[in-house]
Amino acid sequence: MTRDFEFTGWHMLALMLGMFGIIIAVNLWFAYNAIATFPGVEDRNAYVASQKFEVERQAQDALHWDVTTTLEDDVLTVAILDAAGNPVRPEVLRAIFGRPTHVKDDQTPDFVWNGSALTAPVEAGIGNYNLRLELLAEDGTHFRRRFPLSAE
Template identity: 50%
Template sequence: MKKITGWHVFGVFVLAFGIIISVNVTLAVQAVRTFPGLEVKNSYVASQTFDAERTAQEALEWDVAATLRGNELQLTITRDGAPVEPVIQSATFGRATHVGQDQEPEFFFNGDAFVAIVEGGKGNWNLRLRAQAADGTPFQQRVIVKVAS
């Protein structure tokens, strides 16, 4: 049996910390590369109208939900149980953690809900929605998409 020397302990020490550091660097690079970026250019400017915009949006009293069945994305917007058909200005369907699979669905209104075909699948999906009510009130919300089995 060989004797463990100081060089052996030093080698194991360097190897162990080398693995830890390389994993941390790899994870940090992946986190920065997949970060979607800024939500607003200037948070101070955006904060100046936030309360008024939120109050106007809440006054719409819309209930918004999104469901993914296979590759069909269904977006329902209702008020007091009745469907609402706002103008959809933009919609981005994608993963919650990165923008690599982001899609811009083309919705059509079927009388009850907006429907679009997307490349979905299992997992955590979000729909970042910007719409405008009939009275011109802007509406924006990040909707967590329910994936139906």
């Protein structure tokens, strides 16, 4: 004996609610993960930061520093040369080494001067990293840069 199944409006409603429920749940999950892993803003007040940006950029460019960053065998090296090609030893005010996508594994490298460059041991796996540096030149100029690095 066979029973005929009748697809009613209630079945269609349940099907539509189920499909859209899954879509909404996945979107909410993606939105939560996007917000939870976002490192935040660079400056709390972008307008104030923009007012002094050009002056700071010109002061940094006037230093004529040639900065090279390398990451090899879990050793981070920052070599700075002045316009004459001599090594520069600035004061490190702030350094943050970490992934560009999240802040949970950020490290604060403890740089040591080796006579020609600043070096620091870091824990780096394979992938892309950012080094955010804030240095102080001998003349009092603040030097701020972000250097993308990759480890293989």
